[in-house]
Amino acid sequence: MPELPEVEITARRLGEALAGVPIESAASPGINALKTFDPPLSALEGQTIEGVRRIGKHLVVDVGGDLHVLCHLMSAGRLQLFPKRAGLRDRTSRLLLRLPEERELRLREFGTRQQAWVKVLRGEDAVREDAAIATLGPEAWPAPPEDLAALLKPSGARPLHAVLRDQRVIAGIGRSWVDEILWRAELSPFKRGDDLEPEEAARLRAAMVVKLDGALEHYEQAVTLPIPDKLPLPLEVHRNEGNPCPRCGTTLEAVHYESYVMAYCPTDQTGGKVLRDRRLSRLLK
Numbered sequence: 619m620p621e622l623p624e625v626e627i628t629a630r631r632l633g634e635a636l637a638g639v640p641i642e643s644a645a646s647p648g649i650n651a652l653k654t655f656d657p658p659l660s661a662l663e664g665q666t667i668e669g670v671r672r673i674g675k676h677l678v679v680d681v682g683g684d685l686h687v688l689c690h691l692m693s694a695g696r697l698q699l700f701p702k703r704a705g706l707r708d709r710t711s712r713l714l715l716r717l718p719e720e721r722e723l724r725l726r727e728f729g730t731r732q733q734a735w736v737k738v739l740r741g742e743d744a745v746r747e748d749a750a751i752a753t754l755g756p757e758a759w760p761a762p763p764e765d766l767a768a769l770l771k772p773s774g775a776r777p778l779h780a781v782l783r784d785q786r787v788i789a790g791i792g793r794s795w796v797d798e799i800l801w802r803a804e805l806s807p808f809k810r811g812d813d814l815e816p817e818e819a820a821r822l823r824a825a826m827v828v829k830l831d832g833a834l835e836h837y838e839q840a841v842t843l844p845i846p847d848k849l850p851l852p853l854e855v856h857r858n859e860g861n862p863c864p865r866c867g868t869t870l871e872a873v874h875y876e877s878y879v880m881a882y883c884p885t886d887q888t889g890g891k892v893l894r895d896r897r898l899s900r901l902l903k
């Protein structure tokens with residue numbers, strides 16, 4: 619589930635390795651991955667990669683001729699650089715950019731669902747005006763907005779754990795890092811987005827910076843090319859329900875939703891209250 623720090627380290631590693639490298643050929647084996655047809659994928663052939671960057675949770679491969687390959691890894695995608703080309707039987711391949719010396723930049727997606735997507739755009743305006751980019755809120759890192767209370771206020775009664783994952787409100791945070799950030803800020807995931815005291819908003823902002831900075835420092839040490847299938851997320855709370863809270867020792871609790879699990883510390887975040895586990899309560903009905 620790549621979020622801001624995972625996408626950022628991917629952009630850094632690929633950017634370092636690929637700047638100045640020409641594209642020999644391009645192919646999109648994923649049936650639904652390529653979402654644009656003009657300019658065609660073949661426009662990339664013969665062009666040189668200029669760099670790789672991140673916007674929110676998106677990756678942009680900047681290519682000569684003012685071409686930009688915008689991609690979203692969704693929940694199970696990876697953009698990886700391999701020293702050898704993929705076998706034709708690799709069913710995870712969604713986009714292949716073939717490079718000199720048999721190297722290959724490959725968008726892969728694990729699992730059965732095809733959600734990861736790619737757009738080939740001409741001109742920086744086309745990137746900025748793309749529906750996926752134009753609707754993004756301000757970046758959560760490296761410098762989230764100073765006044766987070768004002769940013770979150772229009773979200774009304776929606777709880778923090780939902781508002782902070784809404785890319786239109788603030789870009790980059792997903793299910794993993796929202797748990798870490800709220801735990802660090804000692805805020806309840808169910809606190810209303812429009813109900814932050816200035817001091818709480820400042821704590822939330824500081825937590826965002828510290829947690830995302832920390833993740834990137836960790837990845838700078840731990841992540842190397844080709845970019846691992848499973849990134850080593852340095853999580854303290856998310857996926858740690860049942861373990862002691864690293865700060866106070868209370869057993870971390872979780873709320874199970876349809877497709878994900880939200881973890882928190884009852885002592886630090888919810889005034890000792892253990893929130894209803896929705897999955898359990900449904901089973902017990």
Ligand SMILES: [Zn+2]
Nearest residue numbers: 863866883886
């Ligand atoms: Zn705790």
